Amino acid sequence: MFAEFLAKNPLEKCTILAKETFHPFVRPDEQPLPNVIGNEFSKIAVQQAEYCLGHHWEELPATLYMEFVRNGDRSRFEDHYFRRRNALFALLKGEIIENKGRFIDDIINGVWAICEESSWVVPAHNNVQEKEWLDALSIPEKLPYIDLFAAETAALLAWVYYFLKGPLDRQSQAVCRRIETEVKHRILDPYLYAYDFHWMQITNKDGIVNNWNPWIHSNCLATVFILEPDMLRRRKAVQRALLSLDRFMDTYGEDGCCEEGPSYWNAAGGALFDALELLHHASGGCLNFFQEEKIKKMGAYYYKVYLGGDYYVNFSDAPPVIGKENADLIFRWGTRCGDPEFQQFGLWLFQQAEKTSFFQNEFVNLINRPVFSFRRLKTLFDAQLLSAYSEASPPIRRTAWFPDKEVVVACTAQDAPASLILAAKGGYNEESHNHNDIGTFLLYRDGSPVIVDIGSATYCAKTFSAKRYEMFNNSSAYHCCPVIDRIPQQAGMEYRARQVCFQEDDGQIQFSLDIAAAYPSVAQLAVWRRTFLLKKWEPMLTVTEHYELEGRRHNLQLPLITIAEPEQLTEGSVRLGLPQASMCLQFDPQKLSVTWEKLQMSDPSVEETGWKAYGLWRVLLSITEEDSIGDVSYQFVV
Structure with missing residues (x-):
């Protein structure tokens, strides 16, 4: 699909916005964000940031990293790791809404702590290049590896940079320079020049890709569009992403079914939609794939496996109960693809969460989970829009x-x-x-x-x-x-x-x-x-x-x-x-x-x-x- 598009539409003829003009969200120095987000939702986000004021940035000692190899436990390290990132994200939301500098010092500490980490790759993923753990602390030095959460970390830092570069520079220009340096070394250079990570499958087409592919691409694309100044490198990133995302599309049949189950749909089809949204933003609408029939069906799969209450068909590594955090993603997908039933399902989920409690539950449920920063920012900025809709109809379940x-x-x-x-x-x-x-x-x-x-x-x-x-x-x-x-x-x-x-x-x-x-x-x-x-x-x-x-x-x-x-x-x-x-x-x-x-x-x-x-x-x-x-x-x- 995407490779065919590139063959007919060379990227040289397609608009790719420069770093300075990539503008998916209003910044706090352009307009008071409570006017965009709504006062009640803004209040909740600020309260969550206040919860993280004076946050203790938990240590990530070497021995904690080593536990996965020593005893098979990955949870203890990842709990500390994700709490750091979700605290930083909560502080970011609070600061851009309030815009008073109250959270800036904690944000600086969070950025610095994350940049000081020896690796952003979690220990459970640190074997992927060599297929076995040669050493519990072995970290690639020349060309860092990109796993799911290294890419998520880079995107989170990029959004901090996008919204707060001015306020951070007024405290110390070293903060944003550090973001630029670390992200270039750990993500941008490997993303552009590694041929070819197992999750990419651009040249080696014998392997099978899964949710890693769109999940990583969506975060790497956000990072490129915010931080990469060189237009040739920006175009190269878009080309590599499209060629690789094509490999992910090949794993799906025409029916759009996600074999990883509905909870991983969030990170598979949902992450593909994130990537397509970012490409649409960064190309001024030139890269628009939302009307492709297969992409429509990949979205519709999610409401077709809904069973009632919070239950979904949970084959594969899927829990039976899935929260409502993706309500806005579903609504936007249905809107983009012209699927009113999918759109209504997202709106109905949002309303079932009683609107304001949606954000409270999101914060509690995701504090130890991956961040999905672009998606959750979209949810925050869409909150007032969704709350203005009249009552949505419950989904009609069909065979x-x-x-x-x-x-x-x-x-x-x-x-x-x-x-x-x-x-x-x-x-x-x-x-x-x-x-x-x-x-x-x-x-x-x-x-x-x-x-x-x-x-x-x-x-x-x-x-x-x-x-x-x-x-x-x-x-x-x-x-x-x-x-x-x-x-x-x-x-x-x-x-x-x-x-x-x-x-x-x-x-x-x-x-x-x-x-x-x-x-x-x-x-x-x-x-x-x-x-x-x-x-x-x-x-x-x-x-x-x-x-x-x-x-x-x-x-x-x-x-x-x-x-x-x-x-x-x-x-x-x-x-x-x-x-x-x-x-x-x-x-x-x-x-x-x-x-x-x-x-x-x-x-x-x-x-x-x-x-x-x-x-x-x-x-x-x-x-x-x-x-x-x-x-x-x-x-x-x-």
Whole structure:
């Protein structure tokens, strides 16, 4: 897409604004920002900055950096690291709104502390160039590496420079000179002259890119447009970004589905939109890709996987609960692309957060998280605009089929007695942020969870290593996938769904797939065809398992992950889910027996997914028939 554009439209003929004329936001010396942002939102931002007055810029000692290699812990270092950056961002917002110099000294201390860091690359990413950790403190010297958060750090410092260069220079010109020097060495030079980081894939097109690509480009582009004075280098940055972003676009099918899940959509498709917005700003509108059909669908994916409340379809490394911090991004994407349904969804999310509490929650929720400084600045500057809109309509949930990634989100009719949403997937077991979960499914009733996905555990050294699938939440045994003689699915491109079929008519939705190829040969599976049948007008889901086994008799179990303790009603029925939105699991007790166990959740990330309040339970349906070829069915009924 972008490479084709460049072939037809040489950048020499396209406007790229100079450093002095790049102007995406009003500065405080041009206009009082409360007039732009609104008094109530300005007040909240200033209060958040006041919270950071006299901030203690926590030390980042070498031994803390070394913990990732020593014991696999990445969280302690990253907590300190992100608190520094979010404190600086809060102080920046407070100062540009108040414009009295009250926060300047703390901003100087924050800038200086961050510039003094030996590396902006977090320890968990410090192996990427060499594929192994040769030394717990090894840092590239000649050409620094750019990871996600080195790029974010540079962009944050660039925005400090953009808004506050004048006030900072009046205190000491060394502050902005230090920003220029550090960012040039750590980001601008490597970005322009490294051929080619793994996340770029400009010349080496054999690798696979993921959210790193647009996430880093969006931050590097902001940094270039604010700090780089040389027009040839500015044009080169734009060209490299477009060629590399094309590689990211290639990982998406025409259906726009994000295989990394909706929480990483924020850093994948959402970061792509950030990059496109920056390119649009920096080219005076010349670089405008918002009407491309694929980009429209990449945005629409997000509201198509919404389940109700704060719940989203959480396949891959995605939590089930996602906050409303991206409401403005969604609104802007829908506006840019001319998608009124997406635009309304963003506006509705903003209003559901009760406007002012949106910013309060954003500050609390993101204090230990990546900054996304450009996006959060856009949200701040758009706040008054969004608050002026009349009440938005809640989203209308419709069935969505993503054929390229083999994901379905199937819904009962709008006026059915109860609202059921089934989400199920095929695909393959080498997706980005993969879980071994071919054939798994979720089931929600009236926006409440009944059958769920556990979600991701806290990232550590195991998470992206050869031991990834030793973590229970990544294994098919702890998804809603058959277990054959305690043998789970395997990871790899070849372990995939076959004969995937989606059908919809006026009365029902059917999704079927053969998942036998997702298991190793030792499982001796010839066929395992799983079929989901959702009635549009009746609140009922039927799941049918057809299996053909090779060799000896197998021990066959069908796990179901649910919240709240199950309740046995009869020999062939069990109540699942929360009392106010439960469903009855029905099965033939002559063919299936049932047991369940409570899952122990000691991992903080799993506890924070939204399941902690109810507890997670693993229901096991065991097939009692001894034939090597068979069929069993079970239903979920309101």
